[in-house]
Amino acid sequence: MSKQKVISEDISLLREEITGLRSELDRFRNEVTRNQTNSLFNEFRNQFAVDFINGSLENAFSLIGNEAKECPGWVKCEPVFVSFFEQLVNYARNGQVSEENISKMRSNFDEIKKHEGTENCSNCLQQVEGYFNQQVGLLHTIGVYQSESDTRSQVQNLHVEDVSSLIGDPLSSSVRVQILKALYEEGRSFTELSKLTELRGGNLLFHLEKLQNRGMIRQRSERGEYQISVQGYEALNSIAELVGKLGLNYSKI
Structure with missing residues (x-):
């Protein structure tokens, strides 16, 4: 075999290897880009949910507090409500707003309602529950939360x-x-x-x-x-x- 032919075959093999490497690099780049995009979108969406919930709840508790300022039990109730909503925020931050966790929160709130102590309790509890439903609705709207009924609806459609x-x-x-x-x-x-x-x-x-x-x-x-x-x-x-x-x-x- 001549030296020129050997060189020609070596060049041909190198070209094949380079082509293969380019293919692998393109595939890897596309895969990384796709995964990064999905991850960044989910992170952005979850952070948006957290910021929105925190902002709206700050206004909500301010309004409830003004109405309940004459109530002697508000000092004890406020941290309970804050802790309740912090759980929702944590679920949103970690991408864990599932139907199971929302059901758990509703059950926990039912337990809170059992400890009504004054005439003002019923009004405060109704407002807090209303704000909670609003937040769940928001999470549903932006796609952070889906219920089984949503899945059934998607199937029907x-x-x-x-x-x-x-x-x-x-x-x-x-x-x-x-x-x-x-x-x-x-x-x-x-x-x-x-x-x-x-x-x-x-x-x-x-x-x-x-x-x-x-x-x-x-x-x-x-x-x-x-x-x-x-x-x-x-x-x-x-x-x-x-x-x-x-x-x-x-x-x-």
């Missing part, structure tokens, strides 16, 4: 044709799910997917086009490697979550 088109068709084949799994963490070439699925030519291309047409995967360029899209990534995550909730055997999926 599902457009069956859209769902079937989005999920049923592209994911109705075990081969296409296998392809998505293979692309979950890294891009792969047609040749690599062919070896993985044991399909060749048009047979494999049929499944790839199905996934591409539904936006589950994309191809970097003509004859370039295939990568999972955000839609495909989230669809696969949702399937994994569903499998876990149903208690199915992952090894058979």
